[in-house]
Amino acid sequence: MTLADHLPILPVIIPALAAPVILLVIRRRPWLGVAAALVSCLGLLVCALALMARVSDGSILAYAVGEWPAPFGIVLVADRLAAMMLVLTACLGLIAWLHAVVTGADRKGWHFHALFQFQLMGLNGAFLTGDLFNLFVFFEVLLIASYGLMLHGQGPARLKAGVQYVVVNLVGSSLFLIALGMLYALTGTLNMADMGLRVAAIAPGDQGLLRIAALLLVSVFALKAAVAPLHLWLVRTYAVSAPAVAALFAIMTKVGVYSLIRVVPQVFGDSAGAAAWVPAPYLLPAAMVSAVIGFAGVFTARSLSEQAAYAVIGSTGTLLIAVAGWSADSLGAGLYYLAHSTFAAAALFLVADVVARRRGSFGDSASPGPDFAGRSGVALLFMAAAIAATGLPPLSGFIGKLLILKSVAALPDWGWAWGVILGTTFFGVVGFARVGSAVFWKSAGGGGGGGAPHAPVSRADLAAPIMALTLLAALSAGAGWASAYANAAAVQVLDPAQSARAVLTQGAR
Amino acid sequence: MIAYALAIGFGMLGLALVMNLWRLFKGPGVADRILALDTMVINAIGIIVLIGIAGGSGISFEAALLLAMVGFVGTVAYAKFCLRGDIIE
Amino acid sequence: MMNRIVPHPGLSLLLVLMWVVMVNDLTFGTLFLGIVFGLAVPIFTAPWWPERPAVRFAPALGYLAIVAWDIVIANFHVAAIILFKPNRNLRPAWLTIPLELTTPEAITVFAGTISLTPGTVSVDVSACGNYLLVHALHAPDPAAEVAKAKQRYEARLKEIFR
Amino acid sequence: MSYEFLLATAIGVLVAGGIFLALRARTFQVVLGLTLISYAVNLFLFASGRLVVGRPPIWDKSVSAYTDPLPQALVLTAIVITFGMTAFVVILSLRSFLETGSDHVDGDKVPCDAQDGLADRRADDHEDTRA
């Protein structure tokens, strides 16, 4: 095997090596730790892009860890969808990391860089694995790392929110295990592709159990994705996290969505009897409620970060409206929107931080504050981020929403879906306009009302949000390629037989 | 014959466990409860030993050994907590 | 030098023995590994046992035999008390044993022996370390109990820990 | 009465107790609830291999039947992970209490605070006494 053959596992290995190395060097030579983190982030990006290039022809790479044949060992599966998620993670990781370093957030507590690398490792592992229990393990890796990151820098708000975040996720993990136990008891396998084949043979007497297991598993993913009414944990958690961390967390809810997209067609597809397309009756209503709740939150939020947190819920809802169609078109639209909404949410959190850092005690609250240097520029960034988050042209959110609208038109409930998507966009427009005009316009000349003088802030912190927005612009300009890729990924995901062939033959090498 | 002995042994240990539980709930002092738990662990070790004999394998020996160690640590920790609050000073 | 390599010879011996017993077979390989760990582990843990109590092995073996015998006998004794003696006939008592032993290890072994043997439990040491508080389950004559403990165990321990 | 029945009911009772405690207002109770739930979950996962007596998955030439080893490996992993998570949540609760002066799950102040070992005294009070 050459190094290229190891490509599917490198996104896990690189951060898993970087983290302990950072741990060892960072006390003595902090710069070396930072350098190691940078090398890892860049390496991940290169690997992810290389992987994407490898799989963009439609091939599916199966990597049997330990050379144990599938389904007996653990197989990593790199297909278009996985590669896409890896690229997203790598880009987002680089941006969030850069912001943390530039703003000094990484020095507010212990082990930021190690936790960050472990977080990336968990994410990448979750996106790559073809094994359900291994997915659980990587969920836990990314969760525990996220606990650490979320609490990084601490303070009462984070600690309070942290307790809730951790406890809710512990309950989620318990559910995951119960579902796993049932699925193993019923199918005798843990490999997703294999399980997808075995569910077809489940006896009629076991159908109830199968459906329960499937529903439990799906609800775990829904909890991670913050789908209403399982979304209650998200707002406080994201709003209080360090902005760089919150930006990275933009991908965290997507892990839940990804798992749903990965597992449902593969395991609970047409042949799954009572568990066939198991989230079907619930996903669309829940997604619509999430979208409404999220953008209603955006509409009334009282601070930029709160707004960003609600936007995450809303965009996940929108995305799941597309996913709920389970057609190649709608899933493709959803995947494109997924990529978009990840960067859009990150951009919002980062811009909120840029604002907060300049307004002293006024923070990012939606109230008039002191004027600050470079306000127009920051306002422009905010506007761009808000445009992206609401889905207005010319940024990719608009294209994503058009794709979703077009694709869900085939659903029986398309009218509701359209109403929700367009209506929530309206909420978003109004909400962002109001907050933006309060923060950036009302302060102008109005003399912020006795805001404490604040030290000038280096403009270097604009880099990360600009990077995020640039990616959004690229996603818009390259929407043709991106949406074609997303569609191809969707087609591939919806063809579990192809994946099963690849995993169970190639992985069995 | 051993089967009968084992049945009697299991029965006695089971009864012992019930008595321990009674003391555990009854107290009255916290020392009584710690003592009851400590005794329960000892009886559990007995059960493991008998399971080993019954199953004809020494596979559960480590469990017994570990339980012996761990029961001690637990008892000491509980006691230290009652004495000092801070179990590691 | 020897102290550095074998900080606690008795401990090393115990560990070798323990290894062989634990691994449950007596081949040369086992013994070899046992000796390796019997030497290595005490070196590794030496910082946590800075004292170097000198122990004489020959008297120790005799002591172990006596204690083992006492434990067996006394267990029946205590069992009888638990089973047959009503609470009202029970004569529990506190014994204060003046200590001649001075090292903590020796005091501990003494107190441990008392706890392991029938009807007595070592409860506490005085703040200055020269008295041992013992509780006896049934001691109509406390002074006799004290004397018995001192001559049967403490005297021998003084020989062992010198 | 079968072992299966005993195990299933025990799991049910642990889950019920766990849910009830997890819904309480104080962090320690919630931690207890999670602990109960994780016992139940570990047993549940273990039960996915069904119950087998006296056939441990230690390979031997002379033995032909074993219990299913895979759930055991999964439970082992789950126990370890649960332990890490429990440790984290315990310390997080403690840390949150130390920071906010409240062990309410939402970090809200509770009136009984002052009676506790940790009095809710403000830092500047302390500075005064030292000066």
Add this chain to the structure above:
Amino acid sequence: MAIALTLLTLVALPFVAALATALLHQATRAVHSAIAAAASAGGLVLLASLAGPVIGGEIPFATWQWVPSLGLDLTLMIDPLGLMFAGLILGIGLLVVIFAHFYLDADEATGRFFASLMLFQGAMLGIVIAGNVLLLLVFWEMTSLASFLLIGFWQHRAEARQGARMALAVTGGGGLALIGGMVLLGLVAGSFDIATILARGDIVRASPLYPVLLGLILLGCFTKSAQFPFHFWLPHAMAAPTPVSAYLHSATMVKAGVFLLARLWPVLAGTELYTGIVTSVGLTTMIFGALVALFRHDLKSILAYSTISQLGMLVMLLGFSLETAALAAALHILNHAAFKAALFMSAGIVEHETGTRDIRRLGGLAKAMPMTALIATLAAASMAGLPPLGGFISKELMLYETPKLALLGLPWLLPALATLGATFSVGYSLRLAGHLFSGRPREAEPFARAHDPGFGMWAAPALLTVLAVLLGLIPMLLAGPLTGAVTAAITGAPAPAFDLALWHGLNLALILSLIAVAGGALLLWQHKRLLAAWERASLPDAKRMFEASFAFADKWVRKATVAVHTPSLQRMLLASFAVIVLLVIDGIQAGGSFTGTRSLLPASPLAFIAWALLIAATAAVVNDSHNRLRVLIYISVIGLVVSLTFVQFSAPDLALTQISVEVVTILLLLLALNLLPKSPPLLSSAPRKWRDGMLAVTGGVLVGGIAWAMLTRDPGPSIAAYHLANAKSGGGGTNVVNVILVDFRAFDTLGEIIVLGIAGLGIFALLDSTATGAAGARLRAWREDMPHSPERHPLMLVAASRIVLPLTLTVAIYLFLRGHNQPGGGFIAALVAAIAFLVQYLAAGFDWSDRRKRIGEHQLIAWGVLTAMATGLGAFLFGSSFLTSTFGYFSLPLIGKFELASAMLFDTGVFLTVFGAVMLALAQLSHIAARAARAHAAQHSEGGGA
């Protein structure tokens, strides 16, 4: 290719200019306006190069793929309709730029202004030359955004911010409806290409979705074109600088709706539904706007309502679905653009020179500023529809069309109402011009300042007025070919024969026109009385209603959002548990059997006792959850029973793990408990307890039932058979569980130890900061809650711990080494080793014990992960995949045969990480308590000394 490049350049120029002005925002006003003017002029030149062929019937067209899967292509095309609009956008845009250069102060943020203006121009241009529906939408929404920036340009003014937000809300919101309508249109027509769609009008109109898409599209058009009842944003958009108003409300923003109606005419028009809605909305708006304009006093407000009215007229004309009406509309678009832009600029001049826009304060300005008066009066006359101006011709055409449609079945109604609207128009136009320029000055101050501005400022409106005049004098020459071509483009059919002239003989239209003029004069004569009546009527204020409804929505949505999202863990968990329970109940309904067919194992009495122990202990935990020490003891009982369960059911490794994890957990909880408050718990209310209890019991019954169902079924074929068969031969170990952990599924284990390592690091990070801040203060104020024994290190415990450490470590080594073949392994060994050291900490204290260790826990974790990783990576060297294991049997003299497996190295990594993490967590936790105690002691002694 040249055409494509031209089109692309045409649409790109304004955006480039916007970017340039934004980047050069620190340059001078002259630079900014020069860039903008150059872009507009350049665009005009390009457009002019295309004008001839377009009017001649060519349609320059270019397309690039953008998002093929969506059907969104970058298609640009210029037909006569687009040409006319593009000309207006660029031409009036150029004039507005020139005007703005003089209008704006040099110290204003002209960079931002022109950037926004150019952005707007580009978006507008995009709308009119887009050849793809979706592309049109992109530009459409961009105009809303750009106008938001323009209207809110004077950010410090509240009315500017409100006006901007309102415009965005209404036009942006309408735009969303339009998105829906247009996507639907594309889907129905089967293409998003405008040319294709236009050819498929029959299909669209026959579709059952036609009413829906029509409604949505009209919503978009009406909001953008300020049709009643969505008109209210427009007057408030007057908070913008006047050049912006001139631009937005003459030729661009509001005309976008009209443009789209015209653009989609062949597809949408002609049905009864269309005609009914569009005509009546247009008519209503026309009359309503004109009526309100009659009674406004603010110059720009009058113009705003007149715009509303004029747009109503255009919409009404398009609603007729008649080719001749389309012709009238096309001509009036030109006329309106000319006179309205001129009027806005004149208003700007008046405001600029007099400092006020209130016509009640102004009068007789003709003397002070004759040039402005001339320009404005002529433009107003055109607006009034007086001959010989352009407005007259288009109004005549409009009136001529009205009898062709019977409103409510009454053939006379439409002409009558249209005449009424025209009457009002005459009224407000005359009032505007007359009030401003004739008569006496009403107030001295504004008048005293007034004088004509420099040429630069009046040049633009003058040019427009000349245009308005010429459109009346030589309409056929100036606008004939264009209007004809535009009409053809609108209707998609050859234009009807027409003649544009002032005099068409005495016809109904002329009579109606005369009535309107006479009526207008009458209105003016009676204006005072009418105004009094109007003011008494106190019509509802749309803006206030809009704001009130927004405030209302905000208040309640906020309330609901806050109520739902109160950060309450109890609620989060309740929701989660409830959802799960409901889902499980759903799953149960899928059927199947409850109890399986597996033959069950009869339980021994001892098992029953253990079961009872567990249940009793669980009940005690729940019942006694406030008595923390007791609860831990009960938990220990549960752990004990669970361990015994594992022993009984052939899971020795699990038993070992459970036993050792249990004690470490208890130590951890005890450490934490010491610092947690021990006060009585908050008692839940009885209903709440019942609710939670019911949910808990339901959850318990369901999970227990599932467990039962699972346990009573026979397992099918499992992948574990492979593990059992290959553990020894392929993995080199006989403990199959361990081989699974370190070989078959080593990747899981790698993740698992990393979880533990991260937990350790996270805990360290959490606790490291406890000495400072609120936590530090609280710890410093810490006092014992119960009297403690003064003895810190009990003698016997310490002495025993010294021997327990080596003994236990040896056991750990043993468990580690045999793990591959017998119960044990790195994880269990690590826990045992950790317990060994924890006994030291327990007995001899943290400081004493910790001082003696030689390697930090952080390093242990790091080296552990690295060791495990290195084992996995080692396989790369042999060309194998990550974590591929190898093993071999070796023999040495004396020692005999032994096995070495790479999996054992991996297990070493497991050992190091787990040991490091456990020690890190516990040591760190004990440490803060020690610090707290020490701080407490220090404080105590100080207090005693004082």
Add this chain to the structure above:
Amino acid sequence: MTIGVPLAELLVSFLIVLGAGFALIGSWGLVRLPSLMERLHGPTKATTLGLGAMLVGSVAWFQLVRGEWTTHELLVSVFLFVTAPISANMIAKVHLHRERQGEPSAQPGPAGVPAPPPGGTDWATHSAPQLGSPGDFVGD
């Protein structure tokens, strides 16, 4: 040494019943004895021999009945012998401490309250070990 299987079984059976019997007696003592100090005697002693007998029974069973040479069970006893006195000591200390604090749940038993040691000092539980005394040997 070869013993007939029935005799070996008899021995093993005896050891099992003896051990379990001692365990039961110890727990019975825990239930019936009047106060903690007396209860302490039951389990910590009876169970040591109880377990000892069962472990020896296990050794004997593997040795005599199955012919397998095992010793490792004895280690359990070694651990118990080292740790049981410490456990008892610590529990007794808890009782002593609570009793001194006047805790209602820790009443003095029939033997009353222990007298302080001669020499005007107190037991270590009530009074920290003096510097330089054996009780102070930990070092910090």
